Amino acid sequence: MLNLLRNPRWQAFTAAALIAIISFGLLSMWQYNRAEEERIEFSAIAERLDSSPAALSYSDDSDAVNWQRVQVTGEYDSDAQLLIRNRPQSGSNGFWVATLLRTDEGATWVVRGWIPAAIGNREPAPTAPAGVITVDGYARTPDNAPARKADDVPIGQASAMNPAGLSEIVAGPQPSAWYVIAANDSSLTPVPLPEATDSRNLSYAGQWLLFAAVVIGGWFFFLRREAAETSEEMNRANSAASV
Known part of the structure; x- marks a missing residue:
């Protein structure tokens, strides 16, 4: 079966598969890191939501006090x-x-x-x-x-x-x-506060890993199938030669 990897066609196919696997792995890592950033960001927001009211200065940076x-x-x-x-x-x-x-x-x-x-x-x-x-x-x-x-x-x-x-x-x-x-105007419907949700980025990270697994499985499947077909052809040729 490994003899097929000396074939230029299979070498090109293997190189393409490796590029795809590495790319999918990197994309999965990127999505996971994005999910982790969202988790950390929401943890900071949750602390501010549960904190005691602060006396903010009008010059305070808005990003630093978001949801305070x-x-x-x-x-x-x-x-x-x-x-x-x-x-x-x-x-x-x-x-x-x-x-x-x-x-x-x-x-x-x-x-x-x-x-x-x-x-x-x-x-x-x-x-x-x-x-x-x-x-x-x-x-x-x-x-x-x-x-x-x-x-x-x-x-x-x-x-x-x-x-x-x-x-x-x-x-x-x-x-x-x-x-x-x-938070205390009863004459209007209150604006909802942010809530922790399952990050889509984690799902995307899993999907990219699944794509990488499909490429790996496909590579082995086609390699084994072609190796089996090649072996069968050689057996038929040997049988014909011995007749």
Whole structure:
């Protein structure tokens, strides 16, 4: 059987199989590493979700405080409220209701909750509470997109949760780099917190290993089959020669 490996055709086939196996192995390792990165990232987020509320500075880097529990005290600016488009939740499209909260330190945008698109397109969102209020919630990293991506976005709506861009739309003060997902506004449906899920990357890592196993199995299958056929032909030739 090993004599077949001296055949140039089989040498080329073996080289191609080795390249495929190595490639699939590397892809599997990459997917596994991605899954591990996601696990580590979510572990850090889970710690922040369970931590005591922090007093964040408006200059804090948004990535460093993502999903950190916070308490922010101030007064809502009812004239600075926008609906953030394309925020699906529980299988339905809808809007985030974002309102500017003015504080002693400056201002920060607060996502007070979620409303279905059918309501947001037809009637105003519930007004924010009046007077001084303490918002319990979670700091969030802004969307990496313009607050208004197109000229056809209706008045009172925005395309992305980008605090600086939202303040430009409503001519408000320069806000904090991060925004807050409120956890205590009973007038709106709360925005869900992140949950640990089975990483797709682990499934993909297993699939690439399966592909590598198929190549290995196929290589042995075709090698044994051709070796058997070659041996059978030689036996027939020897039988014919001895007649």
